[in-house]
Amino acid sequence: MASEIGALARALEDVRTVQKRDPAAPAWWVIAGSYQGVHAVWYHRVAHWLWQRNMRSYARLLSQYARRVTGIEIHPGAQLGRRVFIDHGSGVVIGETAVVGDDVLMFNGINLGGTTMSPGKRHPTIGDRVVIGAGAKVLGPLRVGPDARIGANAVVVKDVPDGATAVGIPAVIRNHPGPTEASTAASAVDSGDSHRHPNPDAPPEPVREPAMYYI
Numbered sequence: 001m002a003s004e005i006g007a008l009a010r011a012l013e014d015v016r017t018v019q020k021r022d023p024a025a026p027a028w029w030v031i032a033g034s035y036q037g038v039h040a041v042w043y044h045r046v047a048h049w050l051w052q053r054n055m056r057s058y059a060r061l062l063s064q065y066a067r068r069v070t071g072i073e074i075h076p077g078a079q080l081g082r083r084v085f086i087d088h089g090s091g092v093v094i095g096e097t098a099v100v101g102d103d104v105l106m107f108n109g110i111n112l113g114g115t116t117m118s119p120g121k122r123h124p125t126i127g128d129r130v131v132i133g134a135g136a137k138v139l140g141p142l143r144v145g146p147d148a149r150i151g152a153n154a155v156v157v158k159d160v161p162d163g164a165t166a167v168g169i170p171a172v173i174r175n176h177p178g179p180t181e182a183s184t185a186a187s188a189v190d191s192g193d194s195h196r197h198p199n200p201d202a203p204p205e206p207v208r209e210p211a212m213y214y215i
């Protein structure tokens with residue numbers, strides 16, 4: 001999760017993240033000036049800072065203003081890691097008790113939402129390097145393990161194991177071919193295939209009991 005570096009360094013890191021992960025990325029100053037997903041993260045950083053210092057009304061006002069100008073609603077209580085990139089962005093909602101790890105990639109129309117009106121932890125915890133496809137809904141205080149991928153328009157209501165791919169409504173775990181065998185444009189949006197996070201040096205994954213059945 002996020003470690004402390006200066007605000008400007010974090011902002012530059014956000015722009016560099018877009019350059020790395022968006023095959024259509026323009027010049028840095030166009031990204032900084034126009035990418036709503038980047039702006040939403042920047043607004044959130046300030047709102048979260050206010051929230052943590054008990055200036056909650058100001059935090060809420062700022063997050064609602066950010067929603068109006070970016071189309072992305074991030075509750076100021078939500079915790080976002082470093083290099084989180086919301087691509088396209090419009091229609092994203094991230095709830096108060098959501099936790100989003102480092103290097104998470106999200107697209108438009110995503111909801112990290114709750115399923116209960118009770119206060120307390122009610123939103124998901126998203127691991128590092130997770131990719132969440134456009135339109136996906138991840139609902140409840142569940143855990144999406146690091147390196148998992150959530151398919152476009154999936155509705156996830158149970159834990160997703162580390163590195164797994166979850167698709168459909170309700171989402172089920174689907175084993176997928178190896179990183180070199182990606183067969184759809186959706187999963188290989190750029191030549192670096194930013195929808196996967198292969199680590200060639202990583203040891204083999206331990207066998208885990210999935211929370212969702214495999215198809």
Ligand SMILES: CC(C)(COP(=O)(O)OP(=O)(O)OC[C@H]1O[C@@H](n2cnc3c(N)ncnc32)[C@H](O)[C@@H]1OP(=O)(O)O)[C@@H](O)C(=O)NCCC(=O)NCCS
Pocket residue numbers: 088107132133134149150151152153154165166167168174176177182183184186187195
């Ligand atoms: C989930 C995803 C990561 C899977 O990629 P992948 O591992 O390369 O898997 P494949 O595309 O080979 O598909 C594997 C199977 O899952 C199915 N599948 C893939 N994505 C799916 C989705 N979103 N919903 C339902 N089924 C899906 C495929 O039809 C295929 O089924 P089959 O084995 O019966 O033929 C990818 O399809 C996806 O949805 N990425 C998000 C892309 C996105 O949101 N882009 C927005 C850009 S603006």
